Amino acid sequence: MAPPPTTDPFTGSEDGDSVRPLTSYPLGQSEQVARSMLVALRLEQKQRDLCWELGCVVIVNESKTYMVTGFYVRTAAADGSPGWSRNQFGVPLLAKRATFRFKTGPATACDLPARFVLRAPHSKETISYDTRISLCSSPHRDSLVRIRAAIPEVEVGGS
Numbered sequence: 001m002a003p004p005p006t007t008d009p010f011t012g013s014e015d016g017d018s019v020r021p022l023t024s025y026p027l028g029q030s031e032q033v034a035r036s037m038l039v040a041l042r043l044e045q046k047q048r049d050l051c052w053e054l055g056c057v058v059i060v061n062e063s064k065t066y067m068v069t070g071f072y073v074r075t076a077a078a079d080g081s082p083g084w085s086r087n088q089f090g091v092p093l094l095a096k097r098a099t100f101r102f103k104t105g106p107a108t109a110c111d112l113p114a115r116f117v118l119r120a121p122h123s124k125e126t127i128s129y130d131t132r133i134s135l136c137s138s139p140h141r142d143s144l145v146r147i148r149a150a151i152p153e154v155e156v157g158g159s
Helices: 030-054
Strands: 056-061 067-076 082-084 097-102 112-119 126-133 143-147
Touching (some): 030 056, 112 143, 126 143
Parallel strands (some): 056 143
Antiparallel strands (some): 056 097, 112 126
16 A cells, blocks of 8 residues: 655655655765756856846747747858858747847847747648847847747537
């Protein structure tokens, strides 16, 4: 028979005479957990400082179901011909999530065409969304891009 649910952290399994607590980290490795938390805090602080120094583009996917699978910027190639950059997202930006990119471009990158590609999670249907975006370094000034794919829904019901 399973033990009753409880919020007591010391209701772990009994091993001989000792009772081991239920924790979210391996027992005996609290220094490792504290060290990883400190590294995460330092990384977040560094990211915040870089956004303050360079400026950031915050990209918010406000879609209910669509994920953003592509972020492309139209730039000039080495030969001078215009073309789309490689995908700026390593992993898709899921619905109702946000991410950011540092603004590190020169003054010529202040108004560039950008394309976002959205995909439905359970099909291969894609939607492209073209806009203009500022990627030039602009300290203390962040930009916000909000993406929302409003798809009409049909409900069939009896009356």
